[in-house]
Amino acid sequence: MVSGQETIPSCLLMTSSDPTKEKILxxxxxxxEEVEQLREENEQLRQENKRLRAKLRWYEGPHTPPSKEQSDQEKSSSSDGDEDDEQPRTDGGSPGRNLGHDPEWRTAPNPDQKLEVTCDCCPECGEHFDESAGVSPRLVEEVPNPQPPEVTQYNRHYYECHSCGTQTVASHPDCPDEGQFGVNVIAQSALSRYDYRxxxxxxxxxxxxxxxxxxxGASAWHATERAARAGRCEYEQIRQQIKDADVVHVDETGVKRDGEQAWIWTFRTEDHTLYAVRESRGHDVPVEVLGEDFPGTVVCDGWTAYPAFSxxxxxxxxxxxxxxxxxxEDFEDAEPIYRKLRQTYVxxxxxxxxxxxxxxxxxxxxxxxxxxxxxxERSVADEPVATLLGKIEGGIDHWLTFVGEPAISPTNNAAENALREPVVLxxxxGTLRNERGMFVHETLLSLLATWRQQGRNPYEELKRVVKSNEMISRTHAVPAVEPSR
Structure with missing residues (x-):
């Protein structure tokens, strides 16, 4: 190569095997053309995705409780693991725990009786057995046969005081002051209605x-009403406990009262749940239940009654x-808003x-x-996106309360979960008939939900409140004298 000339790398030299300009073009x-085709396919997929999500929103709106999406989230989270860690199913894909999970067994009860089950001879050849080679025990749990009702006649003697003329009827702890059904019938009627639906x-x-x-059926209704009246004192105690709480989750949903629109409110803390059936959806209901000067924090959705209350x-x-x-999903201007909100929350x-x-x-x-x-503060062209920003701005002072107070949850899932049972009922x-139905509904729902939260037996608790109410009524009231027959 001549000295003084620049050396051209061999990789840049054109060879006969290099593509021509026409081939490159x-x-x-x-x-x-391939990129344009992919763009068209991508747009078709976007439209199909939008159509399917619109169809999904028929039953999953913005206010759908997140628990409805729990199963899908669990499936997606379980599929995020490494494929090498997943083992093939051998049970045909039936639901259940993953392979290798430690089993859980029921606690074996202590037997009430032991029966020796023996055999005298071989069922195949008839040879007589001399002695048993061992014992193969099996525990069998059975409930007793339904028992007929016990009918007791209480001959309640009545007396008249010669000094003041007061007439008194003797009482018995197992004899109710009204009606002909005992504590067990009343408790089972209420439980059958509100636990077994x-x-x-x-x-x-x-x-x-x-x-x-x-x-x-009317007698079953009256027995259930008696259970509600007996438990009303405990209902008020639950309300007082909620009034004294630092954090209360509140939500409401519609219910019919004689065919007209009413609302069932729920107020829930860690250990107590209270329901209130009212014809109002305004802030007067939280004022009534929690008091005007409620000092705690209310976890709620965006309904206007809550900022009007606290x-x-x-x-x-x-x-x-x-x-x-x-x-x-519908507006491009909303995509960065959703992304920012989710990044902030996570x-x-x-x-x-x-x-x-x-x-x-x-x-x-x-x-x-x-x-x-x-x-x-950003500017958007679409009205629905502007509405979304307005909702965020309207609650700007209330989105981040949980950051400063550890006991507060950022979601209202607790109250939404509490509304599941009333929604199923x-x-x-269909509808509550009158004020008495509203009274029974809110009272028994509150008692049963609170007892379940606290791990107490609803049946035993119902019997307790009915029996204690009988004792209280005898203490504060003089029973009327019935003539002998």
Whole structure:
């Protein structure tokens, strides 16, 4: 090579095997056509996804409790693991625990009696057995046959005081002051209605089939009403406990009262649940239940009754995230809003797991609130997206309460879970007839939910409140004298 000339790398030299300009242009045209085809297919997939999500929203709206999506989330989370760790199913894909999971067994009860089951001879050849080679024990649990009702006649003697003329009827702890049915019948009627969700006619049929007790549907209703009246004192005690709580989850759903619109409210803490059936959905109901000067924090959704009742709120993040996700499916302007909200929520949840100090919580609260304020200041063209930003801005003082107070949950799942039972009953009974029905409904639902939260036996508790109510009524009232027959 001549000295003084620049050396050209061999890789840049054109060879006969290199593509020509025409081939390169043809390849570019082919790639552009392929990209355009992929864009069209991607747009078709986007439209199909939007159509399917719109169809899904027929029964999963923005205010659907997150528990309805729990099964799908669990499936997706279980499929995120490494494929090498997953073992093939050998049971045909039936539901159940994964292979290798430690089994759980029922605790074996202590037998009430032991029966020796022997055999004298071989069933095959007839040879006589001299002695047993061992014992193969088997525990069998059985309930006793239904028992007929016990009918007791209480000959209650009555007396007249010669000094003051007061007439007194002797009482017995097992003899009710009204009606002809005892504590067990009253407790089972209420439990059959509100735990087993039976119509009153079916409750009457159950008593007749199992115990031979002739009972009408109306009698089952009156027995259930007696259980509610007996438990009303404990209902008020639950209300007082909730009034004294630091954090209360509140929610409401519709219910019919004689065919007209009414509302069943739930107020839930860690250990107590209270239901209130009212014709109002306004802030007067929380005022009535919790008091005007309730000092605690209310965890709630975005219904206007809550900020009208209290300024110490925690708005539900599950609601706003679902609404933002739905908006992001239909409007491009909502996609960064949903992404920012989700990043904020997930980031805060992870950060709170580090157990920050009070000062760190306050700093994070200010920083996160500043981020939300900058989010709502953006300009959007679509009205639904502007509405979403308005909801975020309207609760700007209430989204981050949980950051500064460890005992507060960022979602209202507790109250939504508490409304499941009333919603199921609403589908069964249709409507409450009158004030008495509303009274029974809210009282027994509250008692049973609270007892379940506290791990108490609802049947035993119902018998307890009915019997204690009988004792209280005897203490504060003089029974009327019935003439002998």
């Amino acid at each position: 043809a390849r570019l045209v082919s790639l552009e 039976l119509p009153y006619r079916k409750i009457a049929d159950r008593f007749e089939q199992l115990h031979g007790l002739e009972l009408s 300024s110490n709120l925690q708005r539900c993040w599950a609601h706003i995230l679902r609404e933002a996700e739905d908006a992001a 980031g805060l949840q992870a950060w709170l797991e580090t157990d920050p100090t009070t000062r760190e919580r306050a700093q994070m609260h200010r920083s996160s609130e500043s981020g939300l304020r900058s989010l709502v 609403r589908k069964i009974i």
